[in-house]
Amino acid sequence: MRDGELEKLLSRVSRPSRYLGTEWNAVHKDWEENPARMAFIYPDLYEVGMSHLGLAILYGAVNERAGMLMERAFAPGPDLEALLRQNHIPLFSLESHRPLYEFDVLGFTLQYEMSYTTILNILDLAGIPLLAGERTAAHPLIIGGGPGAANPEPLAPFFDAFLLGDGEEALPELLALVADLKKKGTINDRRRVLQTIAGLPGFYVPSLYEVKYNDDGTVAEVVPREKGVPARVSKRVIPDLDTAYFPTRPIVPFLEVIHDRIMLEVMRGCTHGCRFCQAGAIYRPVRERDLALLLRQAEELVRHTGHEEISLTSLSTADYSRVEELAQTLTAAYADRGVSISLPSLRVDAFSVRLAEAVQRVRKSTLTFAPEAGSQRLRDVINKGVDEEDILTATAEAFRAGWQAIKLYFMIGLPTEEEGDLLGIVHLARRILDVGRKLAPGGRPTVTVSVSSFVPKPWTAFQWEPQDRIEVIKRKQEMLRRHLKGPGMKFNWHEAEVSFIEAVLSRGDRRLSKAIAAAWRRGARLEGWTEHFNFTLWEEAFRETGIDPAFYAYRPRRDDEVFPWDHLDFGVSKAFLKKERRRAREGRVTADCRSGRCSGCGVCPGLGVDLILKGGSPGHAV
Numbered sequence: 001m002r003d004g005e006l007e008k009l010l011s012r013v014s015r016p017s018r019y020l021g022t023e024w025n026a027v028h029k030d031w032e033e034n035p036a037r038m039a040f041i042y043p044d045l046y047e048v049g050m051s052h053l054g055l056a057i058l059y060g061a062v063n064e065r066a067g068m069l070m071e072r073a074f075a076p077g078p079d080l081e082a083l084l085r086q087n088h089i090p091l092f093s094l095e096s097h098r099p100l101y102e103f104d105v106l107g108f109t110l111q112y113e114m115s116y117t118t119i120l121n122i123l124d125l126a127g128i129p130l131l132a133g134e135r136t137a138a139h140p141l142i143i144g145g146g147p148g149a150a151n152p153e154p155l156a157p158f159f160d161a162f163l164l165g166d167g168e169e170a171l172p173e174l175l176a177l178v179a180d181l182k183k184k185g186t187i188n189d190r191r192r193v194l195q196t197i198a199g200l201p202g203f204y205v206p207s208l209y210e211v212k213y214n215d216d217g218t219v220a221e222v223v224p225r226e227k228g229v230p231a232r233v234s235k236r237v238i239p240d241l242d243t244a245y246f247p248t249r250p251i252v253p254f255l256e257v258i259h260d261r262i263m264l265e266v267m268r269g270c271t272h273g274c275r276f277c278q279a280g281a282i283y284r285p286v287r288e289r290d291l292a293l294l295l296r297q298a299e300e301l302v303r304h305t306g307h308e309e310i311s312l313t314s315l316s317t318a319d320y321s322r323v324e325e326l327a328q329t330l331t332a333a334y335a336d337r338g339v340s341i342s343l344p345s346l347r348v349d350a351f352s353v354r355l356a357e358a359v360q361r362v363r364k365s366t367l368t369f370a371p372e373a374g375s376q377r378l379r380d381v382i383n384k385g386v387d388e389e390d391i392l393t394a395t396a397e398a399f400r401a402g403w404q405a406i407k408l409y410f411m412i413g414l415p416t417e418e419e420g421d422l423l424g425i426v427h428l429a430r431r432i433l434d435v436g437r438k439l440a441p442g443g444r445p446t447v448t449v450s451v452s453s454f455v456p457k458p459w460t461a462f463q464w465e466p467q468d469r470i471e472v473i474k475r476k477q478e479m480l481r482r483h484l485k486g487p488g489m490k491f492n493w494h495e496a497e498v499s500f501i502e503a504v505l506s507r508g509d510r511r512l513s514k515a516i517a518a519a520w521r522r523g524a525r526l527e528g529w530t531e532h533f534n535f536t537l538w539e540e541a542f543r544e545t546g547i548d549p550a551f552y553a554y555r556p557r558r559d560d561e562v563f564p565w566d567h568l569d570f571g572v573s574k575a576f577l578k579k580e581r582r583r584a585r586e587g588r589v590t591a592d593c594r595s596g597r598c599s600g601c602g603v604c605p606g607l608g609v610d611l612i613l614k615g616g617s618p619g620h621a622v
């Protein structure tokens, strides 16, 4: 696109800096000198996408190599979308403002199910056929990765390939292959290209697999259509994060984004084994980074970005085995430079509070804990591994240390949940508020209860479980709303309809692609935003395509059922998940393998990797 054209366009939209691509540390590589060209697409608005650490990592990992380049694209806001459509302008990348169809590869990150209609919208805005089977050599390869690739089947017809697992090494490999195929002149043979990609470890090419169904509509098997295609595709895993690429010159946005700070990734994976948690399963094993390396990276990041906050990022940062030393060293090093340290996720224990206190000396905003369930029985069912005393002690510590506001995350609709478990949420919140009234300075604490609805996810012990019906969830929310009223108490909940669509898509099969396309055609997009989500569009889409969403969300899966994702391998064995499901029913907790007792999830032996801990003593007071 010519500059004048872009200026004209951007003068008519809100937040034009979303689309400029000239931020600090943005990389502008020469198009001609780099024959393998990829655009990384975050299927949501710029402000959401630019807060994604994966983008920063992959952007740097590709751009530091010769012969390949990566640019960015995001979903346009509704105002820009309207202008693009009116003027027949194809959606473009940020760095070079070239139409997306000129790239060799478009890589979508699949962070949550509610972005699936936006992906179709982006393909459409880019002038690219939605169905992989309708695309030719003239079109880019469309690939997907991230947590959605744990079960990419509902998206299978739209994608040429999915990357399972870590991307730092796999994406440059893919682009090197593309460069090679272009040099040899074989890039135009789409079928051969896809066959070659299927031979790369970690890449799943859905069109090379056939899905057979049983008479009752369940999956009978998923088999390769031709010889040489692996029967099961294993995820990629970086065995040692210390040797992996990490960006120390990330892009600094011009406008405020959701997480406007340095993200220092201290480790990958989580060993707690909460039985509802997909991230905890698919990112195993835990691989911690070396402390000295993290300190060096922090220093470079501060120097290269000017951010005033370093967030110690991971699924469960308080678990990092040298977290005290890391937090204290960083706090001491940066306090007088005005750079603060933050921990995005906290364990429900007093140690976490003291850690939070150590890093948040000045600004004591809200402290968040996630007990997840209101009763001990249910916390044991989900393997949360904390008891009421832990929670009360931790919140008391927090109030004593000066925090006024506590936020508590719970999930409703969990397997085996009864009314008593819901009342447990109320009692716990009230007890915490009482503690706060005694201990919080000023005596006017607030407790916010935030309740999401359980979504059964692939690769978890609860992947066999039904979701509560929308009307049941609404009744439960209403009951909690009635009880969680009064001074100091706040109550938030998630829309039950959104969780229902998430449940349908998360365990769905290829047939659902028709419903996604139908919902998009009716106008669904940017559905992660409450103001854009419209359940009626989905109801109409299911009716039009003859798909019964209840089959996916509400049906308890048979013990021996073949799942649409069984031909993929994220390392965690189905036998282990079945055992965990049994233990859940018996209310038995399974120990964290960080303690040295392997619980036999299958990841380490299956993928030939090890749990990497860096010593120190987690759980000790700061």
Ligand code: SF4
Pocket (backbone or CB within 6 Å): 271, 284, 285, 286, 593, 594, 597, 598, 599, 600, 601, 602, 603, 604, 605, 611
């Ligand atoms: S195989 Fe054992 S040590 Fe490795 S992640 Fe699984 S439970 Fe932990």
